[in-house]
Amino acid sequence: MPRIYPKVAKDMFLVQGSWAFGFMEVMLIIQFVKIMSSILSDVKIVSSLFKESGGVNTYFDSLFIASNIFMLVIGIISAVSVLSHYVSNGVTRKDYFKGTLIGTLGLAITIPVAGAIISAVITFIVNLLNIPVNMNPLDGSMNETEGHLIADLILSIIFTPYEDPSSSWLLAIFIFAINIFTYYVAGWLIGAAFSRFGIFGIVSIVLAFVLIYIEDILISISLGLPVPSFITITELPLAFSVIGTFVLIAIYCWLIRLMTKKIIVKY
Amino acid sequence: MTMQIDVKNLSLQFGNHYALKDVSFQLSDNKIYGLIGRNGAGKTSLLSLLASFREPTNGTLKINGEIPFENAKIMQQVNFIFNKDNQDETEKLERVLGDVQRYRPNFDMEYANYLVKKFNLPIDKPIRKLSKGMQSAVNAVIGLASRTPITIFDEVYNGMDAPTREVFYQELLEDQSEHPRIIILSTHLVSEMDYLFDEVLILNKGQLVLHEDYETVVTKGASITGASEAVDAFTQSMNILNTKQLGNTKSVMVYGELRDVDRKLAHQNGLEVGPISLQDLFIHLTEGEE
Structure with a gap:
């Protein structure tokens, strides 16, 4: 019998990819509006989120911030409705799990690569036409807080560790991919927990926070970005942080598999 | 391929309530089986176990001698068609059928398209915008065209009007004779559908009270x-x-x-x-x- 999970992987990549495509289109329109209004009003758009250097942040950067929530949401949808769709088409929960994992990994790499290409094209056009817009990269230190745990948490949800693509494309794409994949797993966990335990699934939100927070701290230390004051380690090799994040993600995936292994499909 | 379903002392319990209690039967021929029972008799519970939507509390359920739950080989051969909520289904029928085709090895797209015409279904409208009767017909098309060796229709005809139901019954009989398989029809509409059944199973309060050949009954x-x-x-x-x-x-x-x-x-x-x-x-x- 032919293996089924590669089919699921391909379908999950394409279906989630088509959602991502729509989402990236919207982000492109926003980027266009930002550039236009920056030119028209001749007032430098300074998003309150960014430093006072002014200018419009790049497409890559806007995508970087918005993708996290996007991935969290599609992770939830995957566990809540995609799983039952597959089981009712005769696909085992195991094949769904493996296929989704592989398909989403592909997506997590594709989004930043596509974002980087689009971003480069926009910058190229802006420079070519000599459009007077200031394109600024994000400032990685924006999630600096004063040791307030809740503020830390919220900031680590909005701003994940950031690497400026102009300094290293490959690393920037890699960090982007890890970030969004972590968010997907967090959403997947929440969706799976609610499907499995009903309202008690609410506990999973805390677990999802923990995952995002640890990933944030690990990568931030390695990139030399500010971390909460209670973290005393100031240096960690990037390889260590990446492996640590992978191990953590693997543990969470294992939890998701445990919860969905015998899950009842509602009808 | 003829499948064999063996159910022995099967029970499904929710707290203190038994949805199914000690049910045993065997289905081993490519026939049309009528599963009848009143509301809450346990019909859907039994069917959801056959489809691996859940596991039984007690007893055994085997298909071709194997436990179907999480068994890729078996699950692919069992199709449980029910009136699912399509409120959020934004896909068009064409896409939905294409998707089913990917996971059902015996799916016949030509036959599906023939049925789509027969039921007058619009192929390019999102499923959620179709009337209830049309959505039921979509389910019927998926169930018939998948040609799974075990095909289960759980009250899918409920939303259809009488002429549409008639079309469905005719197609079901014709396709069953050309492509024999186990078809289980669960229904309340006994007087309307009895001529379809080769065998009858009656469930009452979670227990099987009758399993006989239709003629004998x-x-x-x-x-x-x-x-x-x-x-x-x-x-x-x-x-x-x-x-x-x-x-x-x-x-x-x-x-x-x-x-x-x-x-x-x-x-x-x-x-x-x-x-x-x-x-x-x-x-x-x-x-x-x-």
């Missing part, structure tokens, strides 16, 4: 009508399901093999022996205190 039951005393005398040792009296005329519904001798005797006593329908049998086998 119908010939086993009879209505005896005539003068009150004569009917009483004739039926006194029989299994009486129901009694109706109008003046001095009595009509009694009996269940059990009525031998030729009995029929002759009835005739001699001036009694009329008539057939009873599956619907009557169903009603009287499952009535009683709630």
Whole structure:
């Protein structure tokens, strides 16, 4: 019998990819509006989120911030409705799990690569036409807080560790991919927990926070970005942080598999 | 390929309540099986176990000698079609059928397109915008065109109007004869669908109360009508399901093999022996205190 999970992987990549495509289109329109209004009003758009250097942040950067929530949401949808769709088409929960994992990994790499290409094209056009817009990269230190745990948490949800693509494309794409994949797993966990335990699934939100927070701290230390004051380690090799994040993600995936292994499909 | 379904002492429990209790049966021929039962009798619970939507609490369920739950080989061969909520289905029928085709090895797209035309379904409208009856027809198309060796229709005909249901029944019979498989139809519409069934299973309060060949079921039951005393005398040792009296005329519904001798005797006593329908049998086998 032919293996089924590669089919699921391909379908999950394409279906989630088509959602991502729509989402990236919207982000492109926003980027266009930002550039236009920056030119028209001749007032430098300074998003309150960014430093006072002014200018419009790049497409890559806007995508970087918005993708996290996007991935969290599609992770939830995957566990809540995609799983039952597959089981009712005769696909085992195991094949769904493996296929989704592989398909989403592909997506997590594709989004930043596509974002980087689009971003480069926009910058190229802006420079070519000599459009007077200031394109600024994000400032990685924006999630600096004063040791307030809740503020830390919220900031680590909005701003994940950031690497400026102009300094290293490959690393920037890699960090982007890890970030969004972590968010997907967090959403997947929440969706799976609610499907499995009903309202008690609410506990999973805390677990999802923990995952995002640890990933944030690990990568931030390695990139030399500010971390909460209670973290005393100031240096960690990037390889260590990446492996640590992978191990953590693997543990969470294992939890998701445990919860969905015998899950009842509602009808 | 003929599949074999073996159910032994199967139970499904929710807290203290048994949705299914000690159900045993075997389905081993490519026939159309009618699964009938009142609301809450456990029909859907039984079907969801067959489809690996959940696991039983007790007992065993085997398909071709294997446990179907999380068994890719078996799950691919079982298709459970029910009236699912399509409120959020933004995909068009074309896409939905293409998607099913990817996961059902025997899916016949040509036949699906033929059915789509037969049911007058718009191929380019999002499913959620279709009427309830049309959505039911979509489910019917998926179930028929998938040609899975075990195909289960759980009340999918509920939303359809009478002419559409008729089309469905005809297609079901035709396709079953061309591509024999196990088809399980669960229904309330007994009188309308009984001619489709080769075998009948009646569930009542989570228990299987009857599993017989349709012909046998119908010939086993009879209505005896005539003068009150004569009917009483004739039926006194029989299994009486129901009694109706109008003046001095009595009509009694009996269940059990009525031998030729009995029929002759009835005739001699001036009694009329008539057939009873599956619907009557169903009603009287499952009535009683709630």
